[in-house]
Amino acid sequence: MKIIVCVKQVPDTSGKVAVNPDGTLNRASMATITNPDDLNAVEAALTLKEQTGAEVVVVSMGPPPAEGMLREVIARGADRAVLVSAREFGGSDTYATSQILAAAINKIGVGEEDIVMCGRQAIDGDTAQVGPQIAEKLGLPQVSYAAEITKEGRTLTIKRMLEDGYMTIKVNTPCLITCIKELNAPRYMSVGGIFECYEKPYEVFDYNTLKDDPLIDSTTIGLKGSPTNIFKSFTPPQKGAGMMLEGADKDTCDKLAGILAAKHLI
Amino acid sequence: MDFHLTREQEMVRKMYREFAENEVKPLAEELDEEERFPMETVEKMGKLGMMGIYFPKKYGGAGGDVLSYAMCVEELSKVCGTTGVIVSAHTSLCCAPIYEHGTEEQKMKYLPDLLSGKKIGAFGLTEPNAGTDASGQQTTAVKNENGDYVLNGSKCFITNGTVAGTIVVFAMTDQKAGNHGISAFIVESTFPGFSVGKKEKKMGIRGSSTCDLIFEDCVVPKENLLGKEGQGFKIAMQTLDGGRIGIAAQALGLGEGAIDEAVKYTQERVQFKKRLSQFQNTQFQLADMHTRMQAAQYLVYAAAMKKEKHEPYSVDAAMAKLFAAESASDVTRRAVQLFGGYGYTREYPVERMMRDAKITEIYEGTSEVQRMVISRALGVK
Numbered sequence: 001m002k003i004i005v006c007v008k009q010v011p012d013t014s015g016k017v018a019v020n021p022d023g024t025l026n027r028a029s030m031a032t033i034t035n036p037d038d039l040n041a042v043e044a045a046l047t048l049k050e051q052t053g054a055e056v057v058v059v060s061m062g063p064p065p066a067e068g069m070l071r072e073v074i075a076r077g078a079d080r081a082v083l084v085s086a087r088e089f090g091g092s093d094t095y096a097t098s099q100i101l102a103a104a105i106n107k108i109g110v111g112e113e114d115i116v117m118c119g120r121q122a123i124d125g126d127t128a129q130v131g132p133q134i135a136e137k138l139g140l141p142q143v144s145y146a147a148e149i150t151k152e153g154r155t156l157t158i159k160r161m162l163e164d165g166y167m168t169i170k171v172n173t174p175c176l177i178t179c180i181k182e183l184n185a186p187r188y189m190s191v192g193g194i195f196e197c198y199e200k201p202y203e204v205f206d207y208n209t210l211k212d213d214p215l216i217d218s219t220t221i222g223l224k225g226s227p228t229n230i231f232k233s234f235t236p237p238q239k240g241a242g243m244m245l246e247g248a249d250k251d252t253c254d255k256l257a258g259i260l261a262a263k264h265l266i
Numbered sequence: 267m268d269f270h271l272t273r274e275q276e277m278v279r280k281m282y283r284e285f286a287e288n289e290v291k292p293l294a295e296e297l298d299e300e301e302r303f304p305m306e307t308v309e310k311m312g313k314l315g316m317m318g319i320y321f322p323k324k325y326g327g328a329g330g331d332v333l334s335y336a337m338c339v340e341e342l343s344k345v346c347g348t349t350g351v352i353v354s355a356h357t358s359l360c361c362a363p364i365y366e367h368g369t370e371e372q373k374m375k376y377l378p379d380l381l382s383g384k385k386i387g388a389f390g391l392t393e394p395n396a397g398t399d400a401s402g403q404q405t406t407a408v409k410n411e412n413g414d415y416v417l418n419g420s421k422c423f424i425t426n427g428t429v430a431g432t433i434v435v436f437a438m439t440d441q442k443a444g445n446h447g448i449s450a451f452i453v454e455s456t457f458p459g460f461s462v463g464k465k466e467k468k469m470g471i472r473g474s475s476t477c478d479l480i481f482e483d484c485v486v487p488k489e490n491l492l493g494k495e496g497q498g499f500k501i502a503m504q505t506l507d508g509g510r511i512g513i514a515a516q517a518l519g520l521g522e523g524a525i526d527e528a529v530k531y532t533q534e535r536v537q538f539k540k541r542l543s544q545f546q547n548t549q550f551q552l553a554d555m556h557t558r559m560q561a562a563q564y565l566v567y568a569a570a571m572k573k574e575k576h577e578p579y580s581v582d583a584a585m586a587k588l589f590a591a592e593s594a595s596d597v598t599r600r601a602v603q604l605f606g607g608y609g610y611t612r613e614y615p616v617e618r619m620m621r622d623a624k625i626t627e628i629y630e631g632t633s634e635v636q637r638m639v640i641s642r643a644l645g646v647k
Binding site: 072188190193195198 | 274
């Protein structure tokens with residue numbers, strides 16, 4: 001059994017977001033982190049690894065320095081890493097990226113018992129499109145917004161967290177799951193893992209590695225193959241902290257009703 | 267000298283920082299206030315390999331290096347001096363002498379539990395009448411008819427004492443032989459005749475447990491003799507050389523942590539319609555504080571790298587500890603001054619850092635002892 005986890009190196013938006021004059025992110029001037037939701041996917045994979053002995057393969061598309069991030073994921077417990085990196089892939093939007101990642105996952109190979117995991121969305125683009133698109137390209141059943149995963153044989157029971165409630169569904173492997181932060185608390189790298197991570201298998205898939213896959217076509221990859229045009233990039237305005245009322249008594253309910261009435265919401 | 271960290275050292279520092287920020291900092295105030303030992307943190311650190319950083323994987327260690335260990339104590343101490351010294355005393359004073367002087371059987375028996383944090387280690391050398399003059403040991407170890415050793419006496423100021431499962435203890439096997447009559451033993455806290463005495467109430471590092479150890483006809487099996495009979499003093503001195511790197515790293519972290527707090531506070535606090543950071547006094551104070559701690563860091567890292575390469579490092583460790591400890595005391599005191607009245611309250615962490623820093627000038631060799639070591643190396647007698 002194998003679990004392939006897709007991860008992305010993203011700008012650290014907890015600091016100042018730098019935007020180029022053309023509206024795109026100035027990635028070079030910003031510190032990078034592993035996309036937070038992707039770490040939840042990594043944690044889910046490592047938990048399943050502990051239960052089943054599965055191999056965890058982590059894959060990312062990005063420039064060569066993304067190796068550092070992949071090594072960090074190995075230091076958390078992944079077994080090997082693949083970096084998908086080529087000039088031909090540069091400038092890809094979600095459509096082109098999922099095309100390329102799907103080809104890379106095909107190359108790694110998805111067997112009957114295997115699972116592909118992704119974070120829900122990346123904090124730089126906030127699209128939540130790549131995971132589902134990869135599933136479509138690979139013809140895999142997909143379950144998005146996973147907040148709880150249990151596995152029995154080839155069947156996964158997944159609790160999806162949606163805006164208005166939960167949905168629990170069962171799916172058989174092979175499948176693709178996108179994970180949300182409520183799923184788990186990502187573990188730290190371990191000291192032993194760090195001192196071993198540069199000795200673990202690491203491969204780079206370039207254009208030549210993937211060019212024979214039918215998904216790789218000059219009209220569907222890179223900037224040319226990306227139908228998206230960026231209109232504007234901006235830092236979303238900070239939301240207020242909100243107010244928490246605790247208690248299930250009448251006073252608390254009255255207070256809540258009073259606040260809502262004062263805002264003319266009821 | 268190469269001042270660049272390896273990619274693994276950069277990565278491990280990042281991990282320590284995240285761990286310290288999320289798991290250690292939120293507890294620091296409570297541990298100090300309630301004099302509580304953070305057992306839950308030790309458990310977490312054990313799982314992450316932080317209780318056995320520079321020991322081989324064969325014995326359950328993390329396979330790292332001495333500098334990565336020093337950086338761990340430094341990063342922990344930036345936010346909590348208590349947690350820093352727990353790792354330092356455990357690693358340098360208990361795991362290290364067993365690893366460096368133990369037989370293969372002793373290493374296989376004791377190191378896996380220590381290095382994984384399942385057991386905490388301590389070091390029993392100091393006695394009421396044998397402090398800086400460690401040769402004045404009054405605890406005795408007498409051989410019984412089975413060839414095992416019977417220990418009698420007491421130790422004081424033992425870091426990790428109340429929680430340790432494994433303790434490296436020193437006792438006189440030949441009272442006439444002076445330094446050469448001291449031997450080292452690996453003592454388990456479950457051995458009959460061993461007990462923990464009074465717990466000290468301290469000025470700083472109040473979450474770390476410091477106590478007396480009592481030996482009343484405590485039988486230690488002969489296979490638990492560490493090194494040979496009469497080698498104890500040498501083992502103790504070598505162990506303290508390594509320990510000084512740990513305490514120097516603790517001092518380094520405390521000083522750096524106080525600077526982090528002062529930089530943040532002086533940019534927020536407004537007096538005379540200006541932020542404190544806009545006053546030249548603040549800027550110059552912080553520049554001096556940072557320069558001192560940066561110099562201390564170079565000394566500490568150099569000593570750690572020499573130990574890693576098995577080069578003589580005794581004088582380097584002494585200079586690192588002397589300078590880092592005195593700098594930490596100075597820098598934390600200046601940080602309190604920059605905070606003014608608020609710095610003197612327990613609302614802010616700098617007063618705790620100032621109290622924690624003082625001990626680094628005292629334990630594992632006072633600053634005066636370090637000066638003795640350094641001046642002797644100069645041939646000044």
